[in-house]
Amino acid sequence: MPTTVAVVALADLPEGSAHTLSSSTIEGQARPALPRVSSAPPVSRSVIEPLSAQRYRIQFTADATLKQQLELARSLLRHAHPSGDFAAIVSRALKLLMTVCKRTDGLQTN
Numbered sequence: 001m002p003t004t005v006a007v008v009a010l011a012d013l014p015e016g017s018a019h020t021l022s023s024s025t026i027e028g029q030a031r032p033a034l035p036r037v038s039s040a041p042p043v044s045r046s047v048i049e050p051l052s053a054q055r056y057r058i059q060f061t062a063d064a065t066l067k068q069q070l071e072l073a074r075s076l077l078r079h080a081h082p083s084g085d086f087a088a089i090v091s092r093a094l095k096l097l098m099t100v101c102k103r104t105d106g107l108q109t110n
Contacts, residue, residue: 047059062070073093074084081088 045059045061047057049057049059051057070086070089073089074081074086077089077092078084080092
């Protein structure tokens with residue numbers, strides 16, 4: 001695998017472009033740097049930490065779509081949960097999901 005080093009002289013390159021120079025292009029031909037792609041699945045950073053006998057801190061990493069869904073749910077449920085507490089919103093969503101799943105499973109077994 002060739003060693004890659006950053007090009008120091010950028011005067012002849014288009015502005016804002018990222019280029020590298022490797023030992024295979026030592027003649028001075030710069031090539032664009034390729035983005036690194038990870039083949040490993042993302043590491044779960046979920047945390048469930050007890051705060052007291054009946055309270056827990058739950059933390060996880062969400063993508064932009066889930067963030068938007070949470071914000072929309074918070075907005076739609078402001079009448080029922082004026083504080084916008086995510087615990088109440090997620091609890092309500094999970095209850096609804098479990099109800100739907102139970103119905104679906106019941107229909108499939110008949």
